[in-house]
Amino acid sequence: MKKSIDQTIKKRSDCPISCSLDLVGDKWSLLIIRDMLYLGKTTYNEFLSSKETISTNILNDRLIQLTKDGFITFTGSAKRKKYELTKKGLDLKPVLESIALFGMKYSIADKEFLKHVKKTMKL
Amino acid sequence: MKKSIDQTIKKRSDCPISCSLDLVGDKWSLLIIRDMLYLGKTTYNEFLSSKETISTNILNDRLIQLTKDGFITFTGSAKRKKYELTKKGLDLKPVLESIALFGMKYSIADKEFLKHVKKTMKL
DNA sequence: AATTAAACTTGCAAAATGCAAGTTTTGTCA
């Protein structure tokens, strides 16, 4: 039986932050959006080729879910499917940007702090 | 045996976005940060009381992990532990803000679009 | 029609999360 595709994502609360995370706060969705936004990727195989190595079943699930939730659409029926961001998907750009900025600021991990914490707490 | 707490989070790649998500891209971390940033929460039980109902073991794990990763610290040894954001934690504010903006923009879910998609795709 | 490669599925293992019920710790106060 086809895995119930009609499942509505369950909202944990009405908080806008929580709601957003319920939609794209999984392990892969934002990376797919990143691929489309910054790397111009449009196809299944292009997404597959990203260095983070998503697996095929997950990629498939996410593409379906992102489509259902209105972040992306596609043209060209099966084989040569081309995905593109909707307005809603494009509206995630500020989110990705702020995440990227944060990531760049802290990319050289603070090993010093880690060492400190390990001493301080009884980990 | 105490669950290996020394596990270093595995980076999927060197992409700043990917790295950030590897740190706080789980289901709960950003909601805890939100609670501290916007609701002034500081204690275990305050976090527990949030409407999204995190469970105790997860909360505990996240607090430890966020501490290890330098997003939060605490004062006051066990009982009356008070958590607070570090500089690094505070630097997530732009991220939460952009997420919140997005969430508010789309809070009234596009049921119309959903209906459309359901017809279009053979879901 | 046969080939091929992109798109998608399946089955099972591992990891993360959810839930309910505990136990430990430490401030409070009789």
Place this chain on the structure above:
DNA sequence: TGACAAAACTTGCATTTTGCAAGTTTAATT
């Protein structure tokens, strides 16, 4: 002090999500 209560934390097990490897289906191309 020492019993008590409440905060902090643990444990065990069910469920869900993700990871991995190997498939099958589908549609362009020849």
